Amino acid sequence: MDDHSDDPRLKRLQFRAWHRGTREADYMIGCFFDRFHAEWGEAELAWFEALIEEEDVEIMGWALGTIPVPEHYAGPLMARMQVLDYVDIPR
Known part of the structure; x- marks a missing residue:
């Protein structure tokens, strides 16, 4: 995981993405955030903020x-x- 200590919003989003309650959700949502957030603008960040308020299931x-x-x-x-190619599960 990247360190976002300079941006409280990104740090909060990363924490929420990686602390979902199940390992499967952590990997799916956390890896998605880590892989793509640097490409996002305000609209995409707002979308993700809303998404992570939803239930993992x-x-x-x-x-x-x-x-x-x-x-x-x-x-x-x-x-x-939905492509799911961003999920990186350590072995």
Whole structure:
């Protein structure tokens, strides 16, 4: 994980992304944040802030395509999350 000590907002988002409650959600949401947040502008950060307020089972279901994505989360960021090639599980 990157150190975001110079930006409280990014530090808070990274903490929330990596402390979800299950290891699976931590890896999916945390790795997504770590891999892509540097490319995001205000709109993308706001999207992610809203997303991480949702339940893990919902986020994972949307990312895995097992449940329909609500319209307000549909779009390029969710499409990118659904690729799942960013998940890096240490072995």
